Amino acid sequence: MSKFILILRNEPADRVSLSPAEIQKIVERYRNWAIGQAGKVLMEGSFKLARGGRTLNAAAGKVTMKDGPYAETKDVIGGFFMVEAPDYDAAVAIARSCPHLEGNGSIEVRQTDS
Secondary structure (H helix, E strand, O other), X not given: OEEEEEXXXXXXXXXXXXXXXXXXXXXXXXXXXXXXXXXXXXXXXXOOOOOOOEEEEEEOOEEEEEEOOOOOOOOEEEEEEEEEEOOHHHHHHHHHOOHHHHOOOEEEEEEOOO
């Protein structure tokens, strides 16, 4: 079995007008989905990134730093799930069932090296 990370992206404006109770219902839908995956979900997380940040780059033995990253698009990472599946097709099938796709979000599916 291979491990895949499902990176959940969405536009922040989609959730601005939601009440705390509505947000809690959304969180419960995601949690119930993860529990229903019968051992396929290994890890989950959700976070809100603060503005700004720093990007470090290494080249020719020298490390440089710049302010940023600055998103080129309006989407943000809304959370992630680490899942276990035999191949990409199976990982995509898991992602397709995620409640994140019930709205305007997208899910990036990436296989890990471990």
